[in-house]
Amino acid sequence: MKRKFTIFTATALCAVMLLGSISMFGSASYLTYTYSVDGFDMASPDAYTPEIEIDSVYMGVTDLEIDKTTGKGIAPPIDDPxxxxxxQNKNVYIADGANSRIVVLNEYYxxxxxxxxxxxDQGVPDSxxxxxxxxxxxxxxxxxxxxNNRLVVFDLEGEFKRIIHEPKSDVMPANSIYKPVACAVDSTGRIYVISSTTYMGVISLNADGSFVGFIGAQKVTASWWQIIWRQFQTEEQRALSVQNVSTEFNNITIDHKGFIYVTTSSIEEWQQQSAIRSKSGDYAPVxxxxxxxxxIMHRNGFFAPNGEVSVRGIAYDTNTPTGASKIIDVAIGPENTWSIIDEKRSRVYTYDGDGKMLFTFGDTGMQLGNISSIEAVAYQGDKLLLLDKTRDSFTVYNRTEYGDILINALRNNNDRKYDKAVDDWQAIxxxxxxxxxxxxxxxxxxxRAGxxxxxxxxxxxxYETENYSAAFKMWRKDVVSKIIWLIPILVVIGAILISQFxxxxxRVNRRVAVSTERRTFWQEVLYGFHVIFHPFDGFWDLKHERRGSVRAAFFWLAVTILTFTYQAIGKSYLFNPHGGYASIFIQTTGLLVPLLLWVTANWCLTTLFDGEGSFKxxxxxxxxxxxxxxxLIIPSVIATHMVTLAEGNVVTLLTTFAYVWMAILIFTGMMTTHDYTLxxxxxxxVGTIIGMAFIMFxxxxxxxxxxxxxxxxxxxxxxxSYRL
Known part of the structure; x- marks a missing residue:
């Protein structure tokens, strides 16, 4: 029996080791991931896995010339792609820079x-x-x-058709050099050109090459100091000073609907990092x-589709790239997906039509699937091709089962087959x-099913607040329709209770005003409702008639602290989607510090301005x-559970009005307490605010x-201690 148990255990152990080996063999040499709402990367199944690396030998480029002695190819391999x-026929085209040629491969590379x-076109040999x-x-x-500062057009067999020379126009910058590095053509024949030395946007040309104009210029910013200083400069000084010009684009492509995707890697680091969490495209790299x-790009994800989100300024490993992504190419994928590549990290970032990240993968290295120096990206059906500039090759990636399900879900969604899409999403x-x-x-x-x-x-x-808001609006409509008769009753009851309070x-405040008895704590608390509606009379009696007290002041201070705590944790999901955590200590500090600074600074100024109020x-x-x-803040928090995002102005209005009301009371209170003129x-x-800053300093x-x-x-x- 013992011998059988030993044999069984050994067999099981071998099976586990074999399965582990198979799993490691089938895994990719990189991590595929997405990002959480907090900006942390979350592992994801591989959407693409490497199949093969295609070099010049595999392509057959070196076999164009054969050494008669060795029988091996000696033609120049691809260099500096x-x-x-x-x-559309899945043929592959490579711009071979060092050999000044375009290499054309069939779909099998x-x-x-x-x-x-x-x-x-002059009949003269050219190249x-x-x-x-x-x-x-x-x-x-x-x-x-x-x-050669031009575009050259050939037919699909490689036969020359025409040359599109440098565009001529009065709006072209003087002494500019035309260096076309990327181009795209829409269905109407209009040509869009990226010139590496042009800062005015994408150059738009007619089909015959005539200049149309510039489109999509990047936003230019100047500091207030630069704007003011230029007003005092002469024309000569302005000409010699650093010019604020738009950043240039580096690549371009067009989707099947004619929309143009452009990329740039020339945006300032701080501007691009700020754009990661922005819905604006002012400083977006794509x-x-x-x-x-x-x-017109949609940026509806947790983060803008700008590549890397976790852009640490300091790397623990000197080989780890830091900072914002350096985006150098974009490719259009199936079902409105699109991908960009990061030259720093040799990584691919793929998004859907709403700008939401679907997956990210890739890394530098020599293993199959890793890219030493990424240069370009292209889709070939259900395959993805990544060009490696250092190794003069490209790697072919196959879409996995997970990737197929994802694309199928997007397809069903785009085709409005929502029931089928649900099955795919659940499988994902x-x-x-x-x-x-x-x-x-x-x-x-x-x-859509109701x-x-x-x-x-x-x-x-x-964390999809916009769609949640739409669903909440419909749910609220159903609930209200069932209790419509109850709402007026609740409103009337609430109005009566508030009015009676x-x-x-x-009544209490009027009775206390003529009473000679010692005031109780709750009478001092309730006097606050007289102060906020009758500030001049209220603050006068607060000081001269001693209608208030320090203990009542601390009571209202404590109520306000609890209110801020409730505001931090009590809002509905729509207005606090990440779930607020509030510490009483933080809320107390956040209120007491500015309040004590105000009281101290104001009291310090009473001697200079003949104020009559004491610190108390x-x-x-x-x-x-x-x-x-x-x-007002407590009702505004309660209101967040009843309104949609579009109706959120009601909440903002209540909160804003509360702070404005408070500011008016503080201003009136100080004027009455110190017996100041306006x-x-x-x-x-103003002096108190300056004094607060000075005290903090x-x-x-x-x-x-x-x-x-x-x-x-x-x-x-x-x-x-060391010397002893």
Missing amino acids: RDLFVD KYKFAIKEFNN LNTPSGVYVTTDEIFVCDTE KKLNSSGAD LQRNSNFDAAYVGIGKALY DWEGAMKYYKFA FKFAG DIFIATCYSVIPLPL GKNILTS IILLFTGLITKIVSFIGAIVTEI
Whole structure:
């Protein structure tokens, strides 16, 4: 029995080791991931896995010339490849920079022909010179003949057709050099050219090469100092000074609808990093332009489609790239997907039509699937091709089962087959529970089926507030329709209760005003409702008649702190999608620090401005002035559970009105407490704000000095202990 158990255990162990080996063999040499709403990368199943690396030998390029002695190919291999393009027949085109040619391969990556020398339209022998880009339409091949400053057009067999020379126009910058590095052609024949030395946007040409104009110029910014300084410069000084010009684009492509995708890697680092969390395209490294040059890209993901999100400024490993992505190419994929590549990290980022990240993969290295120096990206059916400039090759990636399900889900969604899309999204979630687009897809299907509550549930998983708001609006409509008769009753009851409470507070305050008895704590608290509606009379009695007290002031201060805590955690999902966490200590500090700074600074100025209020008077008046905050902020928080995002202005209005009301009460309170005129009170208020800043400076300076003294004493003690 023992021998059988030993044999069984050994067999099981071998099976586990074998399965582990198979798994490692089938895995990719890189990590595929997406990003969470907090910016952390989350592992994802591979959407593409490497199949083969295609070099010049595999293509058959070196076999164009054979050494008769060895029988081996000696033709020049591809050197310094600069662009990669796949046409509608899946033929592959490579811009071979160092050899000044375009190499054309069939769909199996075998050599067909090369374009290098030709007879031009004058019948004179001509040749390409360091081409940097290639674009193929249904019947023509457009080559960016960079060092010859022109575009050259060939037919699909490689026969010369025409030359498109440098465009001529009065709006072209003087002394500019035309260096076309990328181009694209739309269905109407209009040509769009990227010149590496042009800063005015994409050059638009008619089919005959005539100049149309510039489109899509990047935003230019100048500091206030630069703007002011230029007003005092002479014409000569302005000509010699640094010019604020738009950043140039580096690549371009067009989708089947005629929309233009352009990329740039010349944006300032801080501007591009700020654009990661922005919905604006002002400093985006990739844009989607219409024919007039307007950016129409959707940026509906957690982060803008700008490549890397986790852009750490300091790397623990010196080989780890840091900073924003350097985007150098864009390719259009199936079902409105598109991909960009990051030259820093040799990584691919793929997004859907809404700008939501679908997956990211890739890394530098020598293993199959890793790219030493990424240069271009192109789709070939269900395959993805990445060009490696250092290894003079490209790698073919196959779409995985997970990738197929993802594309099929997008296809069904685009075709409005939402029921079928749900099955695909659920299949994706079984493989990747972190995939937010799947939750959104299921939510949309449930929304169209009328299941508002179910849709809200899935939207919430994906932090999809806009769609959640739409589902909530429909759910609210159903609920209201069922209790429509109850709403007026609740409104009337609420109005009566509020009215009766204020009447009660008013009776108490009037009775106390003529009473000679000692005031109770709750009478002092209720007097706050008289102050906020009758500030001049209220603050006068607060000081001279002692209608308030320090204990009542602390009560309202505590209520306000609790109100801020409730505001931080009590808002609905729509207005607090990430779930707020509030610490009483933080809320207390956030209110007490500015309040005490105000009271202290204002009290310090009373001697200079002949103020009549004491520190205690100022403190009590200020604490009574914050009463509008709990009165209006609490209802505004409750209102977040009843309104949609589009109706959120109601919440903002209540909160804003609360702070404006508080500011008016503080201003009135100080004027009454110190018996100031309006002008002197304005001057004192401004001085108080300046005094608050000065006190903060003194505190920070003193804290820094104490820290240094403690550190110095600690260093001395440590040194003495070592010597002893």
